[in-house]
Amino acid sequence: MGYCLLWLNAERHAGACAGVWRVRPLLLASLAFCALSAAAHPVGQAQGGGFGVATQSPAQSDVGALMLAQTKAGSKPLAPLAEPQSAGSFPSHPVRLVVPYAAGGGTDAVARILADALTARWGQQAIVDNRPGAGGTLGVTQVMQSAADGYTLLVSPLDLLISSVIYPKLAYDPLGDFLPIGPLVSSTLILVAHPGAGLHSLKQLVQQAQSTPGTLAFASCGNGTPQHLAGELFKMSAQIDLVHIPYKGCGPAQTDVLGGAVPLLFSAAANMAPYVRSGRLHALAVVSLHRSDALPEVPTFDESGYPGFVLGNWMALLAPARMPAERLGRLQADLEAVHRDAGFARRIVERGFEPMPGSAQAFRQTMTDDLRRVTDLVRQGRVHAD
Secondary structure, eight states, rough: HHHHHHHHHHHHHHHHHSSSSOOHHHHHHHHHHHHHHHHSOOOTTTOOOOOOOOOOOOOHHHHHHHHHHHHHHOOOOOOOOOOOOOTOOOOSEEEEEESOOTSSSSHHHHHHHHHHHHHHHHOOEEEEEOOOOOOGGHHHHHHHOSSSSEEEEEEEEEEHHHHHOOTOOOSSSTSSSSSEEEEEEEEEEEEEEGGGGGGOHHHEEEEEEEETOOEEEESSSTTTTTHHHHHHHHHHHHTOOEEEEOOOOOOHHHHHHHHTTSSEEEEEEHHHHHHTTTTEEEEEEESSSOSSSTTTSBBBBBTOOOTTTEEEEEEEEEEEOOOOOHHHHHHHHHHHHTTTTTHHHHHHHHHHOOOOOHHHHHHHHHHHHHHHHHHHHHHHOOOOOO
């Protein structure tokens, strides 16, 4: 019977070259022979003489019977079953990296660099999924409500914490509903102006805002973003009135400021550096205790007469809080490995950000401390969602 199965298999492969099974007269005769042989030599008993075919296992017998039945019916043979994956196999299909802002901004750029690094490490695609809306809270909520299986993750900046303070009715708690996989990058904010506004320093800006209150506007990446908070804190510090215009992401905000639709913008210093050097934008001040490496000639707010005006920003990779410890640990280890990759660090620096490696546990404390600090700043600045 083993010989018959081998012969049938050969016939199948011969026909497969033409894409069909070919039933030949010799095959019909052989089927009859195989049936008689099977009756004389039941499966499980070795036949004497011949080629000494090994005894078939029950599984092999079942496969042969299935092939024989399909041949008689003239149907197409079933495809072989895929080998089952081990329980520890991850990822077995693409992983979504949700960015809660439109494409083109800093968070989107960092997410795409991360996606490339994870794809190379996993041999499975990591896909950036932009979900803008509601100041970034729409995409965050979608991740919070997704399955905690590691296939939907969140790439978010400090906005995650700020939004939780200025939107009191949010559906999520940034510390209770998310677990940090780890930090990604840090960045420095800068205030820039379109040349058409005729502003070359903070002093000029403040003078114009005081003489014509409510006529100057600043764009931000959305309500509850660090850019929004920086603008509101500046208004409070300088005691001026600026109109806030929120966008669904840094990309659209940047586009409108470059086009002259809005005169002012708080954004990442590294992202603005090329436009400042080319003269398309004027840099007014850096929101940091120290000058930016990307634009070392630009003074800080502190140097410009506004001491203590400091607001940094970070981006991190997070997961829904219900994720099993084993899967979370795997993702944390993968991110740590990505941070050790010189190619990843080089691309991050080229985009003007600073790589921010670190443990998930330490970053959890950073989030806790920053939430407390942001809460105090929001209350002082009377920041609210427009």
